[in-house]
Amino acid sequence: MITVGSVISEVQSQTFEPEQTSYDLRYLEDEAEKITVDGSATRLDRENYAKLVSELDYRSETIYWQEKNCFNVTLISPGEQYNLECLGQ
Numbered sequence: 001m002i003t004v005g006s007v008i009s010e011v012q013s014q015t016f017e018p019e020q021t022s023y024d025l026r027y028l029e030d031e032a033e034k035i036t037v038d039g040s041a042t043r044l045d046r047e048n049y050a051k052l053v054s055e056l057d058y059r060s061e062t063i064y065w066q067e068k069n070c071f072n073v074t075l076i077s078p079g080e081q082y083n084l085e086c087l088g089q
Contacts, residue, residue, distance in 0.1 A: 032088030
């Protein structure tokens with residue numbers, strides 16, 4: 001009985017904020033569109049976008065896909081992974 005109680009209290013203490021995650025994903029998409037709208041993103045644009053992504057509360061990887069002028073972004077946190085393909089297209 002004690003084990004069950006401690007498992008339940010651990011589950012209840014975990015925080016999941018879907019509104020924040022949804023906001024973050026939309027924000028990344030909007031920012032990518034801003035810098036790819038007129039053709040191709042400059043090197044500085046790409047570096048600044050990767051820095052912006054890295055400032056979120058996720059471990060991240062950002063890859064610029066030059067042929068399609070868009071970004072592939074992977075966001076990872078404990079228990080979650082988001083693979084965002086071709087943001088800004």
